[in-house]
Structures are given as structure tokens and as C-alpha cells.
Amino acid sequence: MSWVAPRATFEEAFGLRPELYGAWRRFHDLFGQRRLVPPIILELCRLRVAQQLGCRGELARRTREALQEGLTEAKIAALSRFETSPQFDAAERACLRFASKWVFDVHEIRDDEAAALVAVLGEPGTVALAEALALFDGFCRFRLMLGIGEDGPDPASGRGV
């Protein structure tokens, strides 16, 4: 429940500024709809950011694109062990390493870690992932600051739990 807009979902709270929310939504939805980043990698990174911030609202959500690509709950359950779990391949580990440092240690991202990401995603894909991480981090915090919990179904592309 949000202290700014009691009982509001993310959409309802952000929707207090409708033009801003509409512009944010168009930007946000590009990453999944245009597949600027492979959907499973994008979803794993979103959930990894949410995990680090303790953002239950985002942890409870799944995007349709990732589920259609075959992302399983077993893999999500292993997310905090991505470095060692056999559920993850080298490409996913490179992306998750980058996402993990993004939240609290962005200054500690090393040249070799950035290069590994570029090797997986290419330069356009790396830029897209960075932009997506910017949104995941910034708007998990938005949820946390405003006290917005779990939502219903995502109006654009996913399901709520």
C-alpha cells in the first residue's frame, strides 16, 4: 500500500502523473517488445536487481516474453546462486555479474566484465541492457520509496502473481 496513494498499484500510483507514466511506459516496454535484449536474460537481470533491493513487487512479476522463451521457476529459484548453479550458462553469468554490481557497486564493474558483456550482447545489446538496468534499479527503488507492493497483472506484457 502506497503512502502517497493508498491501495494504489504501481500503475495507479505512477498514473498520478499520466503523461509522465505514458512516456515511461513506452520507453520501458521497448526492451521486451523489440527484444533489444534476449528476453530470458532481460528477465533474469530484472529479478536479480529486485532481489538485491528486496523489492517484492518486482520479484512477484513475470514477463510474458521470458515465459514464452522457456524461463522456469526452477531457474529463478537458483538466481542467487547464478555463479555456480548449472542452471546458468556463461552468457547469462556475464550479464548477471554486471547486473549484480549495478545496484550497489557500479564503480566496481571491471573492464573485463564489461568486455564479457559486449562479447555476449554486442555493443547495441549492452547499451540496451544498461538502459534496462537503469529502469529496473530506479523503479524498484520508486516502488520501495512509495511503498507499492505486489500488483495485479502487468498491463503491458506480463502476469502478476
Next chain:
Amino acid sequence: MAATTRISIPEATGSDLASRSFLAHQPEALAAFNHLYGVLWSRGVVDQATKEVARLRNARVTGCGICRNLRFSGARQEGLTEERVELIRDGYEETDLPDRHKVVLRYTDAFLMAPGIPGEALRAELAAHFSPEQIVELTAAIGLFLGFSKIALALGNIPDGLPVMVVPTPAP
């Protein structure tokens, strides 16, 4: 932090700073972001000087060189002079900044360092200065400021020592 860019910079496609950066690798996303940022700055319900206070606090706390040295002209026109900007530092509580801006600085620090529902005192201070719509806009603004500072830090920061640059306020 990346001392130099880790991503190549495509041939310039626009006149603004972002269009001349590695963000141009994703032109559709860049256009959508520029529209979003323009709506935030030019069609907002929070005055530009107040958002600039939050943006510059984020720049200082996250250590983003380019963000720290940029100034948006609209905020300057609203009275956010360099003398005022200098007060957006640690110890701002003891400065002559207006109470409204000190509240924003407290809220920004909480967002950056310990995100969660603010305590009762800070919520009351926010409510005294801002409507719910303004608080939502301010919170979204800080989210965007933080996110895009981190992009610069992760993929290629501009080093310290840049002069202060006053640029037009983003517009959609």
C-alpha cells in the same frame, strides 16, 4: 568506474549530448528516453530548480562526472545559481538552502542509500511541501537520474575536471 568509454560512439545523429554518445547505438530507445526526459523536465508539476537539486545531489553521491557538471538552463532561470549548487553537498542541513530543497535532499539521500518507505517525519515534511502528484514525479525523477548516472559510470564516464556546462532544459 570506466575512465574512458567501454562502448564505441556511433557517428553523430543529433545535436544533444545523449545523441552524440554510445546511447545512439539504440536510436529507438534513445528517442523514447529523450521524450520521457523532456516530459519530466518541461511538462512537470515540480519546478525545475527543485528537480535540479535532486539531480545534482544524485550526481554528487553517485560520482557521475558528466551529470555533476551539467546545468539545465530552466533551473538556473528559476534561481538555482552556482552559489546555491555549491550548497548541495554533505552538510547541506547547516546551509541556507530553502527548507523545500533540504527536504528534497533528504528524500534523495534516502532513495540512493536506503530505499524504503520514509520515516514519519520525512513523510510529513514532504507532504508539507509537495502534493502526491509532485511526490510521484520527484520519485520518478530521482529514479531516472540515478539510472542514467549509472549508465555513464558503467559504460564510459567523462572524467573529472570538466567545466560547468549550461544546456537547454530537455523538452519533448
